[in-house]
Amino acid sequence: MLDSTQEFYRKAPPDRGASSFVYPPTDGNIGFFAKALKAGCLVAIPTETVYGLAGIALDPAVCRSIFTLKGRPLIDPLIVHVGTETHLEQVAKVTPAARTLMEAYWPGPLTLILKKTKAVPDIVTAGKDTVAVRMPRHPVAQQLLATLDAPLAAPSANPFGYISPSRATHVADSFGKKVPFILDGGESEIGLESTIVDLTQPSAVEILRPGAVSAKEISEILDQPVDHHRRDVADEIAPDAPGMLASHYSPRTPLKLFQAGSVPPCQPGEALIFLRAPRTDAGGEDRFWLSENGSPDEVARNLFALLRRLDGAGYPCIWCERPPEAADGLLLAIRDRLIRAATKKKAGGP
Numbered sequence: 185m186l187d188s189t190q191e192f193y194r195k196a197p198p199d200r201g202a203s204s205f206v207y208p209p210t211d212g213n214i215g216f217f218a219k220a221l222k223a224g225c226l227v228a229i230p231t232e233t234v235y236g237l238a239g240i241a242l243d244p245a246v247c248r249s250i251f252t253l254k255g256r257p258l259i260d261p262l263i264v265h266v267g268t269e270t271h272l273e274q275v276a277k278v279t280p281a282a283r284t285l286m287e288a289y290w291p292g293p294l295t296l297i298l299k300k301t302k303a304v305p306d307i308v309t310a311g312k313d314t315v316a317v318r319m320p321r322h323p324v325a326q327q328l329l330a331t332l333d334a335p336l337a338a339p340s341a342n343p344f345g346y347i348s349p350s351r352a353t354h355v356a357d358s359f360g361k362k363v364p365f366i367l368d369g370g371e372s373e374i375g376l377e378s379t380i381v382d383l384t385q386p387s388a389v390e391i392l393r394p395g396a397v398s399a400k401e402i403s404e405i406l407d408q409p410v411d412h413h414r415r416d417v418a419d420e421i422a423p424d425a426p427g428m429l430a431s432h433y434s435p436r437t438p439l440k441l442f443q444a445g446s447v448p449p450c451q452p453g454e455a456l457i458f459l460r461a462p463r464t465d466a467g468g469e470d471r472f473w474l475s476e477n478g479s480p481d482e483v484a485r486n487l488f489a490l491l492r493r494l495d496g497a498g499y500p501c502i503w504c505e506r507p508p509e510a511a512d513g514l515l516l517a518i519r520d521r522l523i524r525a526a527t528k529k530k531a532g533g534p
């Protein structure tokens with residue numbers, strides 16, 4: 185923990201929420217969080233996608249501490265969150281395509297990869313000459329950015345490789361007193377991380393990470409073809425978006441996927457997750473569903489919260505229905521996260 189965090193911990197307002205580290209988003213608390221950030225502390229903030237672990241983006245020492253806290257490799261660059269055009273121009277060189285997408289989707293769950301300015305420390309971009317930028321639409325994140333008036337580097341607020349947080353308590357569960365300042369913005373409205381679109385080659389726009397904004401929507405707005413980035417073996421060593429390593433977002437409990445409509449080879453005592461409420465009672469007590477009617481919005485909103493809950497419930501194995509092969513959009517993003525979560529690796533864990 186940074187020394188300044190200790191000092192701010194003593195000054196912390198008494199007005200706490202669900203846990204002693206969670207603060208309701210009152211004007212007073214947002215003012216306190218802005219001051220803590222300016223003094224070099226890391227704090228957790230709500231966004232409409234997932235909670236972020238935020239620090240001042242232009243301060244290399246603060247950004248280094250984000251990597252340390254998450255256990256994140258230094259090759260995996262951070263997303264910079266901006267509240268205004270001025271913040272954006274401080275960190276990125278804005279292109280015509282970026283302007284078009286910003287007009288359509290900002291503030292919102294779309295991250296743009298653009299050429300960086302000199303002001304951005306190398307640690308933020310992992311030495312790349314590009315930077316990931318996003319303007320969140322969560323009102324609490326917006327109020328904090330306006331009060332602070334500086335860009336914020338903020339990866340998802342989870343230990344590297346573990347499931348992203350979509351509730352303030354998820355951050356507290358994972359980090360405990362290592363992240364003593366968590367601003368509560370309620371349940372994340374989307375529940376999955378932003379779509380990342382690479383605009384650095386204007387003639388070959390690519391989606392690096394699927395999310396709520398689809399390739400089809402981006403392609404229509406830009407009036408040009410937009411592809412999903414194709415993985416190859418080299419990507420495993422230095423992927424374009426290192427968050428897209430084959431295994432990521434994983435619970436510690438083994439997660440296995442089963443085909444919709446098939447009977448999973450699940451043993452008694454193992455947990456079973458369906459995308460929508462099953463029509464029969466077969467399968468016993470340890471059955472859960474992500475949505476009553478299978479709506480992708482609801483599935484996305486509940487996915488990380490249910491995986492975290494079941495991961496802490498002592499099941500030997502969690503089975504989850506595999507979303508159907510979907511070309512694009514939120515369903516593709518859900519499928520992508522589940523396939524990565526089911527890919528075995530060394531787990532980070534809370």
Ligand code: TXA
Pocket residue numbers: 231233234235236237260261262263295297309312314315316318338339340341376377378380392424425426427428
């Ligand atoms: O919804 C979100 O994007 C959330 C909220 C907090 O905003 N943030 C988030 O950050 O998901 P993180 O760090 O967990 O994921 C950021 C991804 C990583 O896969 C990283 O490799 C990629 O963005 N990235 C960052 N900068 C990049 C760059 N210059 N080029 C390519 N990929 C980049």
Ligand code: MG
Pocket residue numbers: 339340348427
């Ligand atoms: Mg992440």
